[in-house]
Amino acid sequence: MKYVSTRGSAPSLDFAGVTLAGLASDGGLYVPEEWPRFTQDEITAMRGLPYAELAARVMQPFVGDCLTPDRLLELTTQAYGRFAHKAVTPLVQLDEQQWLLELFHGPTLAFKDVALQLLGLLFEEFLGREDGNLTIVGATSGDTGSAAIDAVAGLDRVEIFMLHPKGRVSDVQRRQMTTVRAPNVHNIAIDGSFDDAQAMVKRIFADADVTAKHRIGAVNSINWARLMAQVVYYFAASLQLGGPERKLAFSVPTGNFGDVFAGYVAAQMGLPIERLVVATNINDILHRALSQGDYSTGTVTPTAAPSMDIQVSSNFERLLFDVGGRDGAALAEQMRAFEASKAMRLTNAQQQGASALFTSTRADEGETAQSMRWAYEHCGEIIDPHTAIGLHAARHAELPGDIPVVTLATAHPAKFNDAVERATGTRPPLPARVGDLFAREEAYVELPGTYEAVRDHILANAS
Numbered sequence: 163m164k165y166v167s168t169r170g171s172a173p174s175l176d177f178a179g180v181t182l183a184g185l186a187s188d189g190g191l192y193v194p195e196e197w198p199r200f201t202q203d204e205i206t207a208m209r210g211l212p213y214a215e216l217a218a219r220v221m222q223p224f225v226g227d228c229l230t231p232d233r234l235l236e237l238t239t240q241a242y243g244r245f246a247h248k249a250v251t252p253l254v255q256l257d258e259q260q261w262l263l264e265l266f267h268g269p270t271l272a273f274k275d276v277a278l279q280l281l282g283l284l285f286e287e288f289l290g291r292e293d294g295n296l297t298i299v300g301a302t303s304g305d306t307g308s309a310a311i312d313a314v315a316g317l318d319r320v321e322i323f324m325l326h327p328k329g330r331v332s333d334v335q336r337r338q339m340t341t342v343r344a345p346n347v348h349n350i351a352i353d354g355s356f357d358d359a360q361a362m363v364k365r366i367f368a369d370a371d372v373t374a375k376h377r378i379g380a381v382n383s384i385n386w387a388r389l390m391a392q393v394v395y396y397f398a399a400s401l402q403l404g405g406p407e408r409k410l411a412f413s414v415p416t417g418n419f420g421d422v423f424a425g426y427v428a429a430q431m432g433l434p435i436e437r438l439v440v441a442t443n444i445n446d447i448l449h450r451a452l453s454q455g456d457y458s459t460g461t462v463t464p465t466a467a468p469s470m471d472i473q474v475s476s477n478f479e480r481l482l483f484d485v486g487g488r489d490g491a492a493l494a495e496q497m498r499a500f501e502a503s504k505a506m507r508l509t510n511a512q513q514q515g516a517s518a519l520f521t522s523t524r525a526d527e528g529e530t531a532q533s534m535r536w537a538y539e540h541c542g543e544i545i546d547p548h549t550a551i552g553l554h555a556a557r558h559a560e561l562p563g564d565i566p567v568v569t570l571a572t573a574h575p576a577k578f579n580d581a582v583e584r585a586t587g588t589r590p591p592l593p594a595r596v597g598d599l600f601a602r603e604e605a606y607v608e609l610p611g612t613y614e615a616v617r618d619h620i621l622a623n624a625s
């Protein structure tokens with residue numbers, strides 16, 4: 163399997179190459195040269211497999227000959243061994259049509275663990291082969307940071323610098339990052355938004371002063387391996403609800419467009435999906451793009467779902483590339499113009515291509531709280547604000563009545579217990595597996611929101 167950049171000019175790489183590269187050298191994102199496709203019989207044969215085996219089966223075509231099937235299975239078995247639920251990503255039924263796919267049973271209570279527990283192992287595997295090291299620079303609105311730090315803390319070959327927007331993540335999220343005391347972990351709070359942090363990360367990859375001294379890697383969903391691992395749970399849900407004979411719809415609380423793009427990939431691989439519902443909060447650039455073709459940024463407004471307070475969605479570029487005819491040169495031009503003006507119109511081909519599978523809905527703060535209350539009062543389920551946005555969209559999307567609708571439950575409600583308590587009157591306790599989070603000491607540096615401050619800090623502290 164070879165991977166190409168969405169901007170057309172970076173060298174194509176194999177799976178190990180893209181895992182370590184993170185971002186392509188032309189500023190684009192790596193995607194497979196072509197989508198591998200399973201037959202209906204091959205998908206049917208996956209029914210009943212334990213999650214780790216299903217994961218190895220679904221991911222093998224993307225990994226190619228970079229890992230043997232046996233080695234891939236060893237890694238998935240190790241990665242999913244730390245999950246608190248045997249099914250890894252269990253389904254919960256809410257009513258005749260609505261389901262939740264609980265993705266928060268990993269060590270840091272959010273869906274990011276599903277991919278990052280594996281990514282940490284892949285880094286070790288591929289760096290070990292070449293006796294190399296990696297300096298990871300990441301941006302987080304709360305969940306990627308904690309999951310990535312958990313996955314790489316203490317690794318010899320990897321050092322991580324994680325940027326979060328100061329004061330814009332929940333207390334639990336911040337503490338999950340800043341109380342991890344390992345010599346290879348560096349937490350940085352910046353003045354600014356997640357988008358500012360993400361832009362700095364992308365700039366670091368192109369900064370010759372940094373890359374001359376350090377090999378920079380990514381844990382954000384710009385890294386293809388993140389998305390690949392997220393494809394698996396779409397298969398897991400479908401197989402439990404009658405797939406591949408029966409179509410499902412998925413509603414996905416969306417920020418950086420990674421999780422829902424993984425659903426798009428599952429569909430390209432042959433999984434029958436009726437619709438992918440993109441659910442946003444009031445930071446709704448994706449809803450405007452999908453419903454009106456208008457991809458223009460506004461200021462990021464803090465909400466009860468801070469992990470989705472994003473206006474520039476990295477992975478949307480992957481979709482625009484794929485549905486827009488895979489023309490890297492044209493997309494590079496379109497992205498350059500967007501980066502300069504912070505606005506773009508989707509082409510007709512992009513808009514029509516996206517509308518074949520995607521639909522979108524936006525929930526404001528009142529609707530988010532109302533959705534948490536509905537789940538609690540009608541179904542006895544306490545859900546977090548991000549999941550609530552997905553569920554709001556699932557319940558309001560126009561979908562055939564006989565299609566099961568699966569909302570991705572992306573975080574444990576205790577990660578956002580203030581918002582949950584405000585909406586439902588109930589404060590979910592932290593699961594025992596996160597331990598004494600509020601008794602541990604925090605360590606992080608605060609930096610101004612300028613690229614130079616962050617770059618200089620990394621250069622001064624990276625080993």
Ligand SMILES: Cc1ncc(COP(=O)(O)O)c(C=O)c1O
Nearest residue numbers: 305416417418419420421469572
């Ligand atoms: C809890 C939660 N839900 C939803 C999202 C949005 O996912 P994505 O950025 O892949 O669209 C995030 C952040 O990524 C998150 O942390």
Ligand SMILES: N[C@@H](CCOP(=O)(O)O)C(=O)O
Nearest residue numbers: 302303304305306382383469
């Ligand atoms: N919501 C994310 C933002 C980063 O997204 P990623 O999926 O690209 O890592 C977070 O919680 O950090």
